[in-house]
Amino acid sequence: MKNSENTNKTKHTNSSYTKEQIEILKALIRKGKELEGNTEILKRLRLNEATN
Amino acid sequence: MKLRTNKDELIELRSQNIFLDNDFLSLIFSDEEILENTVNTIPGHFYIDPFVKFEFLRDVFDPEKRATKQKFVDVFNSMPNHPDMYRRIHIQALELSQIYASQRKAKGVSLVDLMLGAQLVQSAGYAYIITGNRKDFPPILFDLVTVLNYEQADDSIRAISILKANTENYKYYKQKLDEITKAQMQKIDEDLSKRQK
Numbered sequence: 001m002k003n004s005e006n007t008n009k010t011k012h013t014n015s016s017y018t019k020e021q022i023e024i025l026k027a028l029i030r031k032g033k034e035l036e037g038n039t040e041i042l043k044r045l046r047l048n049e050a051t052n
Numbered sequence: 053m054k055l056r057t058n059k060d061e062l063i064e065l066r067s068q069n070i071f072l073d074n075d076f077l078s079l080i081f082s083d084e085e086i087l088e089n090t091v092n093t094i095p096g097h098f099y100i101d102p103f104v105k106f107e108f109l110r111d112v113f114d115p116e117k118r119a120t121k122q123k124f125v126d127v128f129n130s131m132p133n134h135p136d137m138y139r140r141i142h143i144q145a146l147e148l149s150q151i152y153a154s155q156r157k158a159k160g161v162s163l164v165d166l167m168l169g170a171q172l173v174q175s176a177g178y179a180y181i182i183t184g185n186r187k188d189f190p191p192i193l194f195d196l197v198t199v200l201n202y203e204q205a206d207d208s209i210r211a212i213s214i215l216k217a218n219t220e221n222y223k224y225y226k227q228k229l230d231e232i233t234k235a236q237m238q239k240i241d242e243d244l245s246k247r248q249k
Contacts, residue, residue: 032081036117
Protein backbone atom coordinates (compact mmCIF):
# COMPACT_ATOMS: atom_id res chain seq x y z
CA MET A 1 0.00 0.00 0.00
CA LYS A 2 1.91 3.04 -1.23
CA ASN A 3 1.18 6.53 0.07
CA SER A 4 0.41 7.74 -3.44
CA GLU A 5 -2.47 5.24 -3.62
CA ASN A 6 -4.19 6.64 -0.55
CA THR A 7 -4.77 10.27 -1.33
CA ASN A 8 -8.50 9.98 -0.64
CA LYS A 9 -8.14 8.44 2.80
CA THR A 10 -8.00 10.38 6.07
CA LYS A 11 -4.73 12.28 6.39
CA HIS A 12 -2.98 12.30 9.75
CA THR A 13 -1.92 15.94 10.50
CA ASN A 14 0.21 17.43 7.68
CA SER A 15 1.89 14.09 6.90
CA SER A 16 2.06 12.50 3.43
CA TYR A 17 0.86 9.31 5.11
CA THR A 18 -2.67 8.35 6.14
CA LYS A 19 -3.55 7.50 9.72
CA GLU A 20 -4.15 3.92 8.54
CA GLN A 21 -0.65 3.66 7.04
CA ILE A 22 0.93 5.07 10.21
CA GLU A 23 -0.94 2.51 12.33
CA ILE A 24 0.28 -0.31 10.04
CA LEU A 25 3.86 0.95 10.36
CA LYS A 26 3.56 1.16 14.16
CA ALA A 27 2.11 -2.39 14.35
CA LEU A 28 5.04 -3.67 12.25
CA ILE A 29 7.51 -1.93 14.60
CA ARG A 30 5.83 -3.65 17.59
CA LYS A 31 6.01 -7.01 15.79
CA GLY A 32 9.68 -6.39 14.92
CA LYS A 33 10.44 -5.78 18.61
CA GLU A 34 8.60 -8.93 19.68
CA LEU A 35 10.62 -10.93 17.16
CA GLU A 36 13.97 -9.61 18.41
CA GLY A 37 13.82 -12.12 21.28
CA ASN A 38 12.89 -14.94 18.87
CA THR A 39 15.89 -14.15 16.68
CA GLU A 40 18.25 -14.54 19.64
CA ILE A 41 16.66 -17.92 20.54
CA LEU A 42 16.91 -19.10 16.90
CA LYS A 43 20.56 -18.04 16.74
CA ARG A 44 21.36 -19.96 19.94
CA LEU A 45 19.50 -23.04 18.67
CA ARG A 46 21.37 -22.98 15.38
CA LEU A 47 24.66 -22.52 17.23
CA ASN A 48 23.86 -25.54 19.46
CA GLU A 49 22.99 -27.63 16.37
CA ALA A 50 26.31 -26.70 14.78
CA THR A 51 28.34 -27.60 17.87
CA ASN A 52 26.55 -30.92 18.62
CA MET B 53 10.88 10.40 22.41
CA LYS B 54 10.68 14.03 21.33
CA LEU B 55 11.65 15.39 17.95
CA ARG B 56 12.94 18.96 17.78
CA THR B 57 13.57 20.79 14.53
CA ASN B 58 13.22 24.16 12.82
CA LYS B 59 9.70 24.14 11.30
CA ASP B 60 10.54 27.08 8.97
CA GLU B 61 13.34 25.08 7.38
CA LEU B 62 10.95 22.18 6.73
CA ILE B 63 8.70 24.28 4.43
CA GLU B 64 11.17 23.69 1.57
CA LEU B 65 10.43 19.95 1.78
CA ARG B 66 6.71 20.26 1.12
CA SER B 67 5.65 17.77 -1.62
CA GLN B 68 9.31 16.98 -2.38
CA ASN B 69 10.91 13.53 -2.69
CA ILE B 70 12.93 12.52 0.34
CA PHE B 71 15.26 9.53 0.15
CA LEU B 72 15.81 7.57 3.35
CA ASP B 73 19.30 6.37 4.22
CA ASN B 74 19.44 2.89 5.78
CA ASP B 75 20.52 4.19 9.20
CA PHE B 76 17.44 6.43 9.33
CA LEU B 77 15.13 3.69 8.04
CA SER B 78 16.47 1.42 10.80
CA LEU B 79 15.95 4.20 13.36
CA ILE B 80 12.26 4.66 12.50
CA PHE B 81 11.80 0.87 12.49
CA SER B 82 13.12 0.79 16.06
CA ASP B 83 10.55 3.04 17.76
CA GLU B 84 6.85 3.82 17.16
CA GLU B 85 7.12 7.32 18.59
CA ILE B 86 10.08 8.22 16.38
CA LEU B 87 8.16 6.93 13.35
CA GLU B 88 4.99 8.85 14.21
CA ASN B 89 6.79 12.09 15.09
CA THR B 90 8.86 11.88 11.91
CA VAL B 91 6.07 11.23 9.40
CA ASN B 92 3.88 13.87 11.06
CA THR B 93 6.64 16.50 11.03
CA ILE B 94 8.23 16.09 7.61
CA PRO B 95 5.91 17.18 4.81
CA GLY B 96 7.59 15.40 1.84
CA HIS B 97 7.18 11.93 0.32
CA PHE B 98 9.57 9.25 1.56
CA TYR B 99 11.34 7.13 -1.07
CA ILE B 100 13.40 3.99 -0.63
CA ASP B 101 16.23 3.29 -3.06
CA PRO B 102 16.57 -0.42 -4.06
CA PHE B 103 20.10 -0.44 -2.59
CA VAL B 104 18.81 0.90 0.75
CA LYS B 105 16.07 -1.74 0.70
CA PHE B 106 18.75 -4.36 0.08
CA GLU B 107 20.78 -3.10 3.07
CA PHE B 108 17.69 -2.99 5.30
CA LEU B 109 16.67 -6.56 4.46
CA ARG B 110 20.04 -8.30 4.15
CA ASP B 111 21.37 -10.77 6.73
CA VAL B 112 18.03 -11.14 8.55
CA PHE B 113 18.10 -14.59 10.12
CA ASP B 114 14.47 -15.04 11.25
CA PRO B 115 11.98 -15.52 8.32
CA GLU B 116 9.16 -13.86 10.32
CA LYS B 117 11.33 -10.82 11.02
CA ARG B 118 12.36 -10.73 7.37
CA ALA B 119 8.68 -10.65 6.33
CA THR B 120 7.92 -7.95 8.94
CA LYS B 121 10.76 -5.75 7.64
CA GLN B 122 9.66 -6.37 4.03
CA LYS B 123 6.10 -5.25 4.85
CA PHE B 124 7.42 -2.18 6.70
CA VAL B 125 9.59 -1.04 3.79
CA ASP B 126 6.82 -1.74 1.26
CA VAL B 127 4.60 0.97 2.81
CA PHE B 128 7.00 3.60 1.46
CA ASN B 129 7.45 4.52 -2.18
CA SER B 130 10.17 2.64 -4.02
CA MET B 131 12.48 4.42 -6.38
CA PRO B 132 12.50 3.03 -9.95
CA ASN B 133 14.90 0.16 -10.48
CA HIS B 134 15.73 0.56 -14.17
CA PRO B 135 19.07 -0.58 -15.66
CA ASP B 136 19.49 2.57 -17.81
CA MET B 137 18.99 4.81 -14.79
CA TYR B 138 21.50 2.79 -12.77
CA ARG B 139 24.05 2.95 -15.57
CA ARG B 140 24.01 6.76 -15.33
CA ILE B 141 24.05 6.71 -11.54
CA HIS B 142 26.92 4.22 -11.52
CA ILE B 143 29.06 6.59 -13.65
CA GLN B 144 28.17 9.55 -11.46
CA ALA B 145 28.85 7.57 -8.25
CA LEU B 146 32.36 6.83 -9.51
CA GLU B 147 32.88 10.55 -10.23
CA LEU B 148 31.65 11.40 -6.74
CA SER B 149 34.13 8.98 -5.19
CA GLN B 150 36.93 10.60 -7.22
CA ILE B 151 35.86 14.11 -6.19
CA TYR B 152 35.76 13.00 -2.53
CA ALA B 153 39.22 11.43 -2.87
CA SER B 154 40.64 14.57 -4.54
CA GLN B 155 39.27 16.71 -1.69
CA ARG B 156 40.06 14.17 1.06
CA LYS B 157 36.43 13.91 2.08
CA ALA B 158 34.06 11.02 2.98
CA LYS B 159 36.92 8.53 3.28
CA GLY B 160 35.65 4.94 3.13
CA VAL B 161 32.12 5.93 2.08
CA SER B 162 30.02 2.88 1.17
CA LEU B 163 28.88 1.96 -2.35
CA VAL B 164 25.25 2.52 -1.31
CA ASP B 165 25.98 6.05 -0.05
CA LEU B 166 27.86 6.84 -3.28
CA MET B 167 24.87 5.63 -5.31
CA LEU B 168 22.49 7.69 -3.14
CA GLY B 169 24.76 10.73 -3.49
CA ALA B 170 24.74 10.30 -7.29
CA GLN B 171 20.95 9.91 -7.24
CA LEU B 172 20.69 13.19 -5.30
CA VAL B 173 22.93 15.03 -7.78
CA GLN B 174 20.85 13.72 -10.70
CA SER B 175 17.57 14.66 -8.98
CA ALA B 176 18.80 18.04 -7.65
CA GLY B 177 16.00 20.56 -7.18
CA TYR B 178 13.35 18.09 -6.08
CA ALA B 179 15.13 15.43 -4.02
CA TYR B 180 16.54 15.35 -0.50
CA ILE B 181 18.04 12.75 1.80
CA ILE B 182 17.56 12.02 5.49
CA THR B 183 20.70 10.52 7.01
CA GLY B 184 22.40 10.08 10.35
CA ASN B 185 25.79 10.00 8.59
CA ARG B 186 26.44 13.58 7.47
CA LYS B 187 30.12 12.77 6.87
CA ASP B 188 29.14 10.35 4.05
CA PHE B 189 27.51 13.28 2.20
CA PRO B 190 30.17 15.97 2.67
CA PRO B 191 29.41 19.72 2.71
CA ILE B 192 31.54 20.33 -0.40
CA LEU B 193 28.68 18.79 -2.46
CA PHE B 194 25.66 18.53 -0.15
CA ASP B 195 23.95 21.45 1.63
CA LEU B 196 22.30 21.06 5.02
CA VAL B 197 18.58 21.90 4.84
CA THR B 198 17.75 21.19 8.48
CA VAL B 199 18.58 18.97 11.43
CA LEU B 200 16.15 16.65 13.23
CA ASN B 201 17.10 16.25 16.88
CA TYR B 202 15.69 13.14 18.57
CA GLU B 203 15.76 13.01 22.37
CA GLN B 204 16.57 9.39 23.16
CA ALA B 205 15.58 7.19 26.10
CA ASP B 206 19.01 7.64 27.71
CA ASP B 207 18.57 11.49 27.53
CA SER B 208 21.13 11.81 24.74
CA ILE B 209 20.29 13.64 21.50
CA ARG B 210 20.62 11.96 18.12
CA ALA B 211 21.06 14.42 15.25
CA ILE B 212 19.74 13.45 11.81
CA SER B 213 20.50 15.63 8.79
CA ILE B 214 18.31 16.49 5.83
CA LEU B 215 20.51 17.35 2.86
CA LYS B 216 20.30 18.35 -0.80
CA ALA B 217 22.85 18.33 -3.61
CA ASN B 218 24.65 21.57 -4.48
CA THR B 219 24.89 21.35 -8.28
CA GLU B 220 27.05 24.48 -8.63
CA ASN B 221 29.68 22.98 -6.34
CA TYR B 222 29.37 19.66 -8.17
CA LYS B 223 30.07 21.34 -11.54
CA TYR B 224 33.06 23.19 -10.04
CA TYR B 225 34.68 20.07 -8.54
CA LYS B 226 33.83 17.96 -11.61
CA GLN B 227 35.56 20.50 -13.88
CA LYS B 228 38.63 20.52 -11.61
CA LEU B 229 38.66 16.70 -11.60
CA ASP B 230 38.35 16.56 -15.42
CA GLU B 231 41.25 19.01 -15.85
CA ILE B 232 43.49 16.97 -13.55
CA THR B 233 42.46 13.70 -15.25
CA LYS B 234 43.11 15.12 -18.74
CA ALA B 235 46.56 16.40 -17.73
CA GLN B 236 47.43 13.01 -16.22
CA MET B 237 46.22 11.15 -19.32
CA GLN B 238 48.47 13.31 -21.52
CA LYS B 239 51.41 12.71 -19.19
CA ILE B 240 50.89 8.93 -19.32
CA ASP B 241 50.59 9.02 -23.14
CA GLU B 242 53.87 10.98 -23.36
CA ASP B 243 55.56 8.58 -20.97
CA LEU B 244 54.32 5.54 -22.94
CA SER B 245 55.52 6.96 -26.27
CA LYS B 246 58.97 7.62 -24.73
CA ARG B 247 59.15 4.03 -23.46
CA GLN B 248 58.23 2.67 -26.89
CA LYS B 249 61.15 4.48 -28.57
